[in-house]
Amino acid sequence: MRLFSVATSGDRASALELLPCLWQFGRDRNALNRETASGWLRKGLFHMAKSEIGAIILAAGMGTRMKSARHKVLHAIGGRAMIRHLLDSLNRLGASKQVLVVGALKEQLEEALPDAEFAIQDPPLGTGHAVLAARDALAGFAGDILILYGDVPMVRAETMSRMIAALHERDDTALVVLGFTPRDPAQYGRLVVAKNKSADGALEAIVEFREATADQRRIRLCNSGIMAVKGALLFDLLEKVDNQNAKGEYYLTDIVAIARGQGRGAVAVEASEEEVMGINSRAELAEAEAIFQAERRTEAMEAGVTLLDPATVYFSHDTVLGKDVTIGPSVFFGPGVTIHDRVMIHAFSHLEGAEVGEGASVGPFARLRPGAHIKAGAKVGNFVEIKKAVIEEGAKVNHLAYIGDARIGKGANIGAGTITCNYDGFNKHFTDIGEGAFIGSNTALVAPVTIGDGAIVGAGSVVTKDVAANALAVTRAAHTEKEGWAEKFRHRNAKDEES
Numbered sequence: 083m084r085l086f087s088v089a090t091s092g093d094r095a096s097a098l099e100l101l102p103c104l105w106q107f108g109r110d111r112n113a114l115n116r117e118t119a120s121g122w123l124r125k126g127l128f129h130m131a132k133s134e135i136g137a138i139i140l141a142a143g144m145g146t147r148m149k150s151a152r153h154k155v156l157h158a159i160g161g162r163a164m165i166r167h168l169l170d171s172l173n174r175l176g177a178s179k180q181v182l183v184v185g186a187l188k189e190q191l192e193e194a195l196p197d198a199e200f201a202i203q204d205p206p207l208g209t210g211h212a213v214l215a216a217r218d219a220l221a222g223f224a225g226d227i228l229i230l231y232g233d234v235p236m237v238r239a240e241t242m243s244r245m246i247a248a249l250h251e252r253d254d255t256a257l258v259v260l261g262f263t264p265r266d267p268a269q270y271g272r273l274v275v276a277k278n279k280s281a282d283g284a285l286e287a288i289v290e291f292r293e294a295t296a297d298q299r300r301i302r303l304c305n306s307g308i309m310a311v312k313g314a315l316l317f318d319l320l321e322k323v324d325n326q327n328a329k330g331e332y333y334l335t336d337i338v339a340i341a342r343g344q345g346r347g348a349v350a351v352e353a354s355e356e357e358v359m360g361i362n363s364r365a366e367l368a369e370a371e372a373i374f375q376a377e378r379r380t381e382a383m384e385a386g387v388t389l390l391d392p393a394t395v396y397f398s399h400d401t402v403l404g405k406d407v408t409i410g411p412s413v414f415f416g417p418g419v420t421i422h423d424r425v426m427i428h429a430f431s432h433l434e435g436a437e438v439g440e441g442a443s444v445g446p447f448a449r450l451r452p453g454a455h456i457k458a459g460a461k462v463g464n465f466v467e468i469k470k471a472v473i474e475e476g477a478k479v480n481h482l483a484y485i486g487d488a489r490i491g492k493g494a495n496i497g498a499g500t501i502t503c504n505y506d507g508f509n510k511h512f513t514d515i516g517e518g519a520f521i522g523s524n525t526a527l528v529a530p531v532t533i534g535d536g537a538i539v540g541a542g543s544v545v546t547k548d549v550a551a552n553a554l555a556v557t558r559a560a561h562t563e564k565e566g567w568a569e570k571f572r573h574r575n576a577k578d579e580e581s
C-alpha cells in the first residue's frame with residue numbers, strides 16, 4: 083500500500099508543516115528518548131507529506147582506502163553498519179522506495195540487507211552513471227528522489243526533509259543540492275550560487291574541482307554530492323549527461339547546468355561539514371565515531387544522565403538510558419542495552435544486550451553479556467560476568483563470579499568466586515537459584531541444577547544435585563585435624579638436614 087499520493091502542488095505546504103515534527107524528532111532521534119520517538123512514528127507524523135519520497139543510495143565504489151575485505155558501508159559507527167544509519171534516517175523520513183546501487187562486494191550487502199532493493203552498476207563510470215543504474219528499479223515512480231551515498235551515513239532525516247521542502251518551494255525547481263562549507267575545500271566540487279542570494283540560494287551549476295577555474299576554486303561552498311530531484315525529471319536530465327570531462331566520467335553534478343539550461347530552477351541547501359562527512363579510510367571512520375559519540379554523550383547529559391568522565395563513555399546507536407543514571411569513567415555500551423532510572427554503572431564496565439532495572443548497581447569492572455537482566459535494586463559487583471541470566475530484585479552478585487544461563491532469586495546472595503558451570507562442551511544448561519538463597523564463596527554449580535528458596539550452600543562446594551528449599555548443602559571434604567602434626571613435621575625435617 084502506498085502511504086503517499088502522487089505529488090501535487092499542495093505538497094509545498096505539507097512538507098513545510100512537517101518540519102517542526104522532524105526537528106523535534108531529530109532531537110529525540112537517539113534511543114535515549116526512544117519511546118517518544120516511536121510515539122512520533124506510531125502517530126504517523128512522517129506520513130503527512132503528500133509526495134512520495136524515494137532514495138537512490140550509491141554504494142558501488144571500491145572503498146580501496148579502507149583496506150578491508152568487508153564492504154565499506156558495512157563498517158560500523160556506534161555499533162551499527164553505516165548503511166543502516168542511512169536507511170534508518172530514510173525510514174524515519176518515510177521514504178517508501180529505497181534502491182541501493184552496488185558493484186564490488188555486492189554479495190556482502192545482499193546478505194547483510196536481505197530486505198533491501200538493489201541495482202547493479204558494473205563497471206562504475208561515474209556518479210551520474212551510478213544513478214542511472216537505478217532507473218529500472220524506479221520505473222513508474224513519480225515522487226521525489228533523494229540521491230545519497232552509503233559512505234556519507236550521518237545525514238539526518240530533518241536535513242533530507244529540509245531538501246524536500248526546498249524542492250517544493252517553487253514549482254519550477256527541478257532539484258536541490260546539499261552543500262557545505264568545509265574548513266578545507268580541498269578538491270570538492272564547487273557550488274556556483276547566484277550572487278546576492280544567501281546560504282540557501284539559487285544554484286547556477288556545480289563545477290568539479292578539475293574543471294574549475296581559479297576563481298571558481300576560491301568558492302568555499304562545496305558539493306556534498308547529496309541531491310533531491312523531482313522524480314519525473316531525474317532520468318531525463320541524466321540522459322543528457324555525457325562524459326566529456328577531465329575524468330571521462332558521467333558526472334551527476336552536470337544535471338544542475340542541464341536543468342538550468344531548460345529554464346528550470348536548482349537550489350542549494352547547506353548542512354554542517356560533520357553531517358555530510360564521507361568515510362573513505364579507517365581514520366575517517368574513527369572521526370565519524372568520535373562525532374557520533376560526542377553527540378550521544380551530550381544528549382545523554384541533556385536527558386538527565388550524569389557522566390563522570392564523558393569522553394571515556396561509549397554508547398551504542400540504540401542505548402536507552404533512564405533519568406538520574408550515573409555512569410562512571412570508561413564504560414562501554416555495546417548494542418541492545420537498556421538502563422532504567424537511578425542506576426549506577428561504576429567504572430570500567432562493559433555492557434551488551436543487557437537490561438538494568440531501577441536503582442540497580444553494576445561494576446566497577448562488571449561485564450554484562452547478552453540476555454543479562456539485572457532487576458531493580460540488584461547488585462552486580464567487580465569482576466562479575468553475567469550472561470543470559472535474570473538477577474531478581476535485590477539479589478547480590480558482588481565479586482568475582484560467572485553467572486550464565488541462570489536465574490538468581492529475589493534477595494539471594496552469591497558469594498565471591500561462584501561459578502555456574504553451564505556448559506558441558508556440547509550444550510548449555512540452566513541453574514535456578516531460589517529467593518533468599520545464600521551461595522557460599524567459591525561454589526561451582528554444575529548445571530542443570532536447582533537451589534531451593536532460602537537454601538544455604540557451604541563455601542567451596544561443587545553442587546551437582548538439586549538442593550531443597552531451606553536446606554544446607556555442603557559438598558566439600560570434611561575438615562580433619564591432627565594436633566601438633568605440623569610442629570613434628572618441621573622437627574623431623576630439620577634433623578634430616580643436619581645429618
Ligand code: UD1
Nearest residue numbers: 140141142143206207208209212231270271305306307333
Ligand atoms: C563527487 C562529486 C563532487 C563532490 C564529492 C563529494 C561528482 C561528479 N562529483 O566527487 O562534486 O564534491 O563527490 O564527496 O558527482 N560512485 C558510484 N559509482 C561510480 C562513481 C561513484 O557508486 O561510478 C559512488 C562512490 O562509491 C562514492 C560516491 O559515488 O560513494 C562519490 O564518488 P567519487 O568518485 O568519490 O566522487 P568525487 O570525485 O569525490
Ligand code: MG
Nearest residue numbers: 143307360362
Ligand atoms: Mg569522493
